[in-house]
Amino acid sequence: MNESYDAIIIGSGIGGAAVGGLLAHAGYKTLVLEKNAFIGGRCTSYQKDGFTVDVGVHLFGVADKGSLGDVCRRIGTPDAIDWVTIEKPILRVGNERKKYSRANMIGTMPQAESDKLASIFIKISQMTEDEIDRLWYVPLDQWVNQYTTHPQAHDFFDMINGQYFCVELNVASTAEFIRCFREVLAARSSAYPKGGCIAIPRAYLAAVERHGGKVMTKAGVDKVLVENKTAVGVRLKDGREFRAPIIISNADIKATVSDLVGTDHFPADYVNRIQNLTWSYHAIGLKVGLAEKITGDQLLMYRPYAKEEGEDRKGKLSPG
Numbered sequence: 208m209n210e211s212y213d214a215i216i217i218g219s220g221i222g223g224a225a226v227g228g229l230l231a232h233a234g235y236k237t238l239v240l241e242k243n244a245f246i247g248g249r250c251t252s253y254q255k256d257g258f259t260v261d262v263g264v265h266l267f268g269v270a271d272k273g274s275l276g277d278v279c280r281r282i283g284t285p286d287a288i289d290w291v292t293i294e295k296p297i298l299r300v301g302n303e304r305k306k307y308s309r310a311n312m313i314g315t316m317p318q319a320e321s322d323k324l325a326s327i328f329i330k331i332s333q334m335t336e337d338e339i340d341r342l343w344y345v346p347l348d349q350w351v352n353q354y355t356t357h358p359q360a361h362d363f364f365d366m367i368n369g370q371y372f373c374v375e376l377n378v379a380s381t382a383e384f385i386r387c388f389r390e391v392l393a394a395r396s397s398a399y400p401k402g403g404c405i406a407i408p409r410a411y412l413a414a415v416e417r418h419g420g421k422v423m424t425k426a427g428v429d430k431v432l433v434e435n436k437t438a439v440g441v442r443l444k445d446g447r448e449f450r451a452p453i454i455i456s457n458a459d460i461k462a463t464v465s466d467l468v469g470t471d472h473f474p475a476d477y478v479n480r481i482q483n484l485t486w487s488y489h490a491i492g493l494k495v496g497l498a499e500k501i502t503g504d505q506l507l508m509y510r511p512y513a514k515e516e517g518e519d520r521k522g523k524l525s526p527g
């Protein structure tokens with residue numbers, strides 16, 4: 208088989224689905240190929256015993272008012288996702304309960320430290336795009352150290368940064384952190400999509416089909432076809448081939464460079480950089496379905512403040 212498209216996207220994760228929806232809406236005949244039997248990658252859900260179970264992601268810090276909502280607006284279906292907004296998130300610090308807010312988290316620190324953190328947030332809110340761009344390769348811990356080296360302040364950044372990127376402060380990009388932090392502050396729209404997280408890729412991929420494109424599951428790509436130094440198509444594991452002048456990979460960068468395209472097609476220093484990338488945290492999530500509701504809280508964040516107590520927070524369970 209040799210079908211032609213304007214654009215082929217490898218993977219139906221939230222990234223691939225969003226790009227697919229945007230391209231299809233812009234008039235590109237788009238094909239999305241997903242190796243799994245289900246769409247969404249880490250942003251997916253399944254039904255079990257009357258419960259909707261999210262596989263990976265379960266809460267979005269920037270929902271309707273941020274980039275996720277922007278995609279819906281740009282593909283012409285602003286209300287395609289029905290969001291449940293988190294109105295009153297609760298923070299438990301040790302045994303104390305408060306509203307989950309940056310002010311309350313900062314308030315748990317010594318006065319001198321909370322003043323320093325407040326000045327960091329003012330700095331972040333006032334930085335120009337050029338100033339931020341100069342910080343792409345500055346590790347976040349190094350940048351924070353200019354203002355404070357207090358372990359509780361680092362713990363605070365560690366908690367926010369961990370939620371964004373799942374990496375330690377010393378490998379997080381300061382510019383990337385600041386950009387995300389500013390988007391979260393501007394949007395203030397933590398929310399959960401009704402119907403489970405799969406509702407998001409489903410809304411985006413519906414646009415692909417609405418505009419004459421196709422979404423195929425159980426369609427793992429084995430190779431990106433390269434001719435004259437240009438990606439021209441893909442071959443699936445079952446041998447089928449599809450062609451397009453635009454090939455976008457939503458698979459991870461290592462698999463894309465090493466397996467799908469092949470290292471011969473990239474400069475050696477780039478290949479070296481990609482091959483030296485390491486995986487971020489490993490974690491185990493436990494999801495429990497309850498027969499009855501035990502709390503009116505929509506969201507409960509638990510912060511043991513272990514470092515203050517002389518223990519290491521990492522490796523401990525922090526039920527959320």
Ligand SMILES: Cc1cc2nc3c(=O)[nH]c(=O)nc-3n(C[C@H](O)[C@H](O)[C@H](O)COP(=O)(O)OP(=O)(O)OC[C@H]3O[C@@H](n4cnc5c(N)ncnc54)[C@H](O)[C@@H]3O)c2cc1C
Binds near residue numbers: 217247266
């Ligand atoms: C346990 C967990 C909890 C999380 N919690 C949150 C949270 O609360 N809030 C939040 O904002 N984020 C959270 N995240 C992060 C968020 O889920 C991810 O950042 C996001 O879903 C990644 O989307 P993606 O499109 O980049 O990649 P992926 O979801 O990984 O999508 C990649 C897709 O490509 C497909 N693919 C790969 N190779 C091929 C191939 N050769 N052929 C065809 N298809 C292929 C994969 O099957 C997959 O569907 C969490 C992640 C995990 C794992």
